[in-house]
Amino acid sequence: DSGVTQTPKHLITATGQRVTLRCSPRSGDLSVYWYQQSLDQGLQFLIQYYNGEERAKGNILERFSAQQFPDLHSELNLSSLELGDSALYFCASSKSTTPVAELFFGEGSRLTVL
Amino acid sequence: AQSVTQLGSHVSVSEGALVLLRCNYSSSVPPYLFWYVQYPNQGLQLLLKYTSAATLVKGINGFEAEFKKSETSFHLTKPSAHMSDAAEYFCAVTDSGYSTLTFGKGTMLLVSP
Numbered sequence A: 001d002s003g004v005t006q007t008p009k010h011l012i013t014a015t016g017q018r019v020t021l022r023c024s025p026r027s028g029d030l031s032v033y034w035y036q037q038s039l040d041q042g043l044q045f046l047i048q049y050y051n052g053e054e055r056a057k058g059n060i061l062e063r064f065s066a067q068q069f070p071d072l073h074s075e076l077n078l079s080s081l082e083l084g085d086s087a088l089y090f091c092a093s094s095k096s097t098t099p100v101a102e103l104f105f106g107e108g109s110r111l112t113v114l
Numbered sequence B: 001a002q003s004v005t006q007l008g009s010h011v012s013v014s015e016g017a018l019v020l021l022r023c024n025y026s027s028s029v030p031p032y033l034f035w036y037v038q039y040p041n042q043g044l045q046l047l048l049k050y051t052s053a054a055t056l057v058k059g060i061n062g063f064e065a066e067f068k069k070s071e072t073s074f075h076l077t078k079p080s081a082h083m084s085d086a087a088e089y090f091c092a093v094t095d096s097g098y099s100t101l102t103f104g105k106g107t108m109l110l111v112s113p
Helices: none
Strands: A005-007 A010-013 A019-024 A031-038 A042-050 A053-057 A064-068 A074-078 A087-094 A109-113 B003-007 B010-014 B019-026 B033-038 B044-050 B056-058 B064-068 B073-078 B087-094 B101-103 B107-112
Touching (some): A005 A087, A010 A019, A019 A109, A042 A064, A042 A074, A074 A087, B003 B087, B019 B107, B033 B064, B033 B073, B044 B056, B044 B064, B044 B073, B073 B087
Parallel strands (some): A010 A109, B010 B107
Antiparallel strands (some): A005 A019, A031 A087, A042 A053, B019 B073, B033 B087, B064 B073, B087 B107
């Protein structure tokens, strides 16, 4: 158990819909990272927050947004969903501002868009 | 931009055999390099990381990796495979500002009895 909690574990929705994925980092970790894992693209970095502020941005679509709240949990919002958004979405946390420190990954939220 | 290439999407070995998973990177500055492992239905966990302190890095579960700058490689090895090593292994490299981590596509290790 990494200590990172992600909900929901599985989510099935339709194209055009909006979903929210939630992540609770390990106790004491200030950084939260979001990654998308798909068969064709592999593991893609989406975005990082550190203590409530956006720290780094990767290949995140404009239809996607994220935030980190004062209690340090984070949410990833995916809107106008397309079939290609079906993937496993991972959250990871660390104490550091950079990924040089070990990242602790949750078990992921599997999104299926029909 | 930094990138990682993992040779072989699948590697099969027999229990007790040498494990060799290949990773080559491209980076404009000396990178930090990592190997993460993903067991079925779990998130990734860190096996080991290279931070320029030593070229041979030892990790958990008997794995080690050697940084070879001349070959831009960071291959992962284990002398003797165990059934419990069956998992997907990801090599990763930091960008020049050490602000993001780019993962390779992963190599699935299959271990047969």
